[in-house]
Amino acid sequence: MPTTRRSSGGRPSGRQATLSFNHRVTKSVPKSAKALSSTPAKSPLAKHVIHAEPDVKDEVDSDAEEKEQAEEPEQAEPERQRSEAELRADKITDRQISRYWRNIESERRTRRLHQEDLTVAEKILRYWDVSSQYGPCVGVSRLKRWQRADRLGLNPPVEVLAVLMQEEAQGTQGVERAHMDDILNSTAVGAG
Template identity: 60%
Template sequence: MPAPKRPTSGTSRPSSTSKQQATLSFNHRVTKSVPKSAKKGLATPPSTAPSKQSPLAKHVASTSDQQDPADIDVEDEDVDVTKAQVEEAEAPEKTEAELRAEKVSDRQIDQYWRQLERERKTKRVHQGDLALAEKVLRYWDVSSQYGPCVGISRMKRWQRAERLGLNPPVEVLAVLMKEESRGAQGFEKAHMDEILNSTAVGST
């Protein structure tokens, strides 16, 4: 059987190098060709000739440009808002416990403290120069049944005990709210926390 004839060089397939795509060049900006008629239309500014309007359209446009004097008075009217009204609007709603604490008087707080004193066998010492509020708060600090007092403010500790159903005394919350309202300093931090921090600072 005769061997198959190979195609001549004239009919040979192009080499693989001729199939390769030409290298793209991004050095030149390529833009889309725009017809001259379109360029001429862009170059000419829009006509400023007044358009024909119906009498009704002119009347509507003229009345819309004029502002009602009543509207001007309403917009320019100054609103007198006092600082107390702004604070009242921004203040969060008080809880039921806070509402009960607001009704606690100084006399009730004094009776609460006297009741605690009667439960003791001996009289307290080294607290003669402390105010009643500080005595109540220090007793609150060492009341371990309501959780640890270190690393947490007295108000947050009371709220945590309330959430856990431990029934913390409302008199303590009343003292905290009274101290906050009169702008006292350092009442939120437990006395035990201050002692531990001062010891740690002194040891370094």
Template identity: 80%
Template structure:
């Protein structure tokens, strides 16, 4: 048993116990590319394509609104029913932009990935999304809801991930919404008692 320190009744301890402070900030290390994308999305190589597309859409909407004003019609901008602005941006992402997004991620690595030769590009991107901890936990929530939550919190999740999710959902890929880690944790071990 460890020895305890005893003080005499009349003596006071020489110093007080330090007060704990939770004012300092503890952060996890994040790859440089993710910091650049989240802090300044305009510096992303893919942001050039998205901003040009957005400006084209804004110009078209402005000219349509001007034409309607000249005709005496009220100004209205109609979005596709049931689609958010982020989903509209994700629809405009091309396969080339998705390939470039993955190529940039792979370019930061020192070695090539092992045991992923048989995976499709979309599965690689989604698995990388699953383990990107700066967007919150991936277990217990489906991928689309996690992306939407990160977007609402202002964490600037990659729109390419949303594009991949929407495309795989349209293809009807089974269990694309569930994170791979969730599948592993929910599986039953063989021989476990």
């Protein structure tokens, strides 16, 4: 069989053509993408952006407003509006909370031996901490986690909100932070 001959195509043999990336890309872009790129994005964080150089006039105006507010007698801030969920949580009794916990316990095969010294409220809150279907519990307060789950339509138990509100009214220390958060933020004994 005769040997095949490769054509050089006008180039010196054994050399590859040089690639150029300096040309303009002419890929078509949908009109919807062009509209999105031309209008500034309105994100929830956009309102928190701080401008680097405030106007001097704004500073003078804010100083004048502060003086006017200082001269006026301080008025008591009106109590914030309570949500529908908070109103429902206010109506929940201790008996309903206990029944809620008994229903959770009845799903288990055995009793929780390591939690015998805890109150029902603390047991419910710790169970809430490890209920992963409502989102992460680390780095966010229990109340904010409950509210986020409610906003997302995850139907968090209103009993948890009731316990949170009761414990907060009693002034219980550390009720807002998840127990898991305390464990992860603690330092190891003897480390160092």
